[in-house]
Amino acid sequence: MTLKIYGIAASRALRNLWTAEELGLPYEHIKVSYTDPALKEPAFLALNPNGAIPVIDDGGTVVFESLAINLYLARRHGAGTLGAADWAEEAHMLQWTLWTATEIESQTRIWVQQMIYLPEAERDPAVLAAALQALARRLAVADGVLAGRPWLVGDRFTVADLNLASVLLRFKEFGGEAHPHLSAWHQRCLARPAAQRALAMRTAG
Ligand SMILES: N[C@@H](CCC(=O)N[C@@H](CS)C(=O)NCC(=O)O)C(=O)O
Incomplete structure (x- = not known):
C-alpha cells in the first residue's frame, strides 16, 4: 500500500x-x-x-x-x-532529533507565535528576545560541531540534518546567519534536489 x-x-x-x-x-x-x-x-x-x-x-x-x-x-x-547504518549512528540521529525538538523548536515556536499568530499589539518583545537569545546559544553549539564536519552524523546527509534544517526553515529570522558553519550547512541542505x-x-x- x-x-x-x-x-x-x-x-x-x-x-x-x-x-x-x-x-x-x-x-x-x-x-x-x-x-x-x-x-x-x-x-x-x-x-x-x-x-x-x-x-x-x-x-x-x-x-x-x-x-x-x-x-x-x-x-x-x-x-x-538517510537512516542509520549502525547503533552509534542511530543513537546520534535520536540525539540530534530530540535536541532539535526540545532545544530548538521549543524556541522557534515562540518566534512563530509572536511574529505570525499574535496581532502586533499583543506581541511581547521581552518574550521574543528571550527566545532568540536561547536559540542563539543552541545554534552556536551546532555551529561549533559543523565547524569540524560537513554533516551532523556520519559523513553524509541524514535524517538528523533534515530534521534540524527543516525546523530552521526561517533561518534568517531565527538569527541563523550569525553562525557561519551552520549557515553553509543550511544552504547545503536546502540546495538538495529533494528539498x-x-x-x-x-x-x-
Ligand atoms: N509537534 C507536532 C505539531 C503538529 C502541529 O501543531 N501541526 C499544526 C500544523 S504545522 C496543526 O495541525 N495545527 C492545527 C491544530 O493543532 O489544531 C509535529 O511536529 O507534528
Missing part, C-alpha cells in the same frame, strides 16, 4: 514530504490544511488524536509527530543512507 502523507506542504508536513522525496518513495499526498475542521472529526482523530497535521499511514503503520515520522521513514526505508522539490510544493498548492 502506498505511503499516505496528510498535511499541506505549507505546514510541518513539509518535513515529511522532503523525507519521502529524499528516499524516492512513492506516496499519496493528502493536502489537508491545519485549519480544516475535518482534523477534529472522528475519522481524522483516529489517525492523529491530536487533531493536527502531519500524520502518515505507511501500509497500516500510522505515525504522528513530524520529526518522529522522519526517524521512522529513514529507518524503515533508508537504512545506511527544492518539497519547497516548491508550498507554493504549488
